[in-house]
Amino acid sequence: MARSALLNVMVQAAMKAGRSLSRDFGEVQNLQVSMKGPGDYVSQADRKAEDILFTELSKARPGYAFLMEERGAVAGDDGQHRWLVDPLDGTTNFLHGIPLFAISIALERQGQIVAGVVYNPAMDELYTAERGGGAFMNDRRLRVAGRTKLTDAVIGCGVPHLGRGQHGNFLVELRNVMAEVSGVRRLGSASLDLAYVAAGRMDGFWEVGLSAWDIAAGLLLIREAGGFVSDFAGGQEMLEGGSVVAGNEVIQRALLKTVKKPVTPR
Numbered sequence: 001m002a003r004s005a006l007l008n009v010m011v012q013a014a015m016k017a018g019r020s021l022s023r024d025f026g027e028v029q030n031l032q033v034s035m036k037g038p039g040d041y042v043s044q045a046d047r048k049a050e051d052i053l054f055t056e057l058s059k060a061r062p063g064y065a066f067l068m069e070e071r072g073a074v075a076g077d078d079g080q081h082r083w084l085v086d087p088l089d090g091t092t093n094f095l096h097g098i099p100l101f102a103i104s105i106a107l108e109r110q111g112q113i114v115a116g117v118v119y120n121p122a123m124d125e126l127y128t129a130e131r132g133g134g135a136f137m138n139d140r141r142l143r144v145a146g147r148t149k150l151t152d153a154v155i156g157c158g159v160p161h162l163g164r165g166q167h168g169n170f171l172v173e174l175r176n177v178m179a180e181v182s183g184v185r186r187l188g189s190a191s192l193d194l195a196y197v198a199a200g201r202m203d204g205f206w207e208v209g210l211s212a213w214d215i216a217a218g219l220l221l222i223r224e225a226g227g228f229v230s231d232f233a234g235g236q237e238m239l240e241g242g243s244v245v246a247g248n249e250v251i252q253r254a255l256l257k258t259v260k261k262p263v264t265p266r
């Protein structure tokens, strides 16, 4: 498959950081049996992957700004471009030896996401999209699932973390959704959740409280695979507000309505 120079840069960086994460993931699996667990080791793996991405992307595109999970905002003198990078999305999975984690890289040009890469090195699944150019997994063109009834749909979600978010609100959303769909899944990596919707593996997804680096690449994957995304208000402020509802045109609309239903007695 012929990729643009820009996507090549992103893919090369993701693969290099992916090799580093894969090596560390192997070690993490060995550390599970220790009492302390692999906590510090994982923080180091995360930082190492971020360093690789920062170095590779800066080398290939000098002057672009960054927003990275660990480093935060890094200014660039280019003025038009910004990388949104999560070096390890799905940290809890990684820590526990579950192979559902990914590197997520998006490029914003004048405030618009124009390219996205999500790479799961444990499964060697590489998701790429460029605005107007379609979405791919490895060499296969992606299309969102065609199911139009919630009763047939498998819907992904994110559960608010310990000490974060509104657990009560989530329980209401979950009760609403599980009453209407075929099944609910919780993978623990928002970038992969969105990639799975783009690939037609899950019919839809919702989550709140996310950060821009978790979702920027995945949102483009879904749009380029023919899907629809909105925030919880039905608008397009996903990166700013951190809420996402995704699916094909029919499922997205139905899911948005369902998650926001008021509490109904059991």
Ligand code: 2AM
Pocket: 069, 086, 088, 089, 090, 091, 092, 157, 158, 159, 161, 164, 188, 189, 190, 191, 207, 209, 210, 211, 214
């Ligand atoms: P992370 O692994 O990079 O932190 C799962 O629901 C999503 O939430 C993942 O993409 C995960 O990204 C993110 N996440 C994990 N812990 C979090 C926390 N304490 N606060 C906010 N988001 C978190």
Ligand code: CA
Pocket: 069, 086, 088, 089, 090, 213, 214
């Ligand atoms: Ca993340």
